[in-house]
Amino acid sequence: MFEMSKSKYDYILKNVIFNIPKKEKEIFKLLVQGYNAVEIGDKIGMAERTIYRRKESIKKKIINLI
Numbered sequence: 001m002f003e004m005s006k007s008k009y010d011y012i013l014k015n016v017i018f019n020i021p022k023k024e025k026e027i028f029k030l031l032v033q034g035y036n037a038v039e040i041g042d043k044i045g046m047a048e049r050t051i052y053r054r055k056e057s058i059k060k061k062i063i064n065l066i
Contacts, residue, residue, distance in 0.1 A: 012065045020061060027054050 017025060023044075030040045037051040046054075 008066075012062060015065050016058065016062055020058060024054050024058055027051060028058050031055065031058075 016028065020028065023046075026044060027040055030043065035043065037048050037055065040046070041048045041051045
């Protein structure tokens with residue numbers, strides 16, 4: 001399993017939260033709370049496929065920060 005220091009984790013989290021568009025931020029917060037793509041789509045009025053695309057975009061941004 002990949003391990004990182006708390007400071008690196010905090011840096012990544014802050015950069016993801018502050019540097020992503022509003023909708024992606026909303027999706028990220030719901031993902032962290034445990035909602036799945038269908039639930040998120042229903043909650044914010046977006047298609048499930050759009051949620052998956054935004055989720056992939058968030059992942060890429062996180063990977064670029066590591």
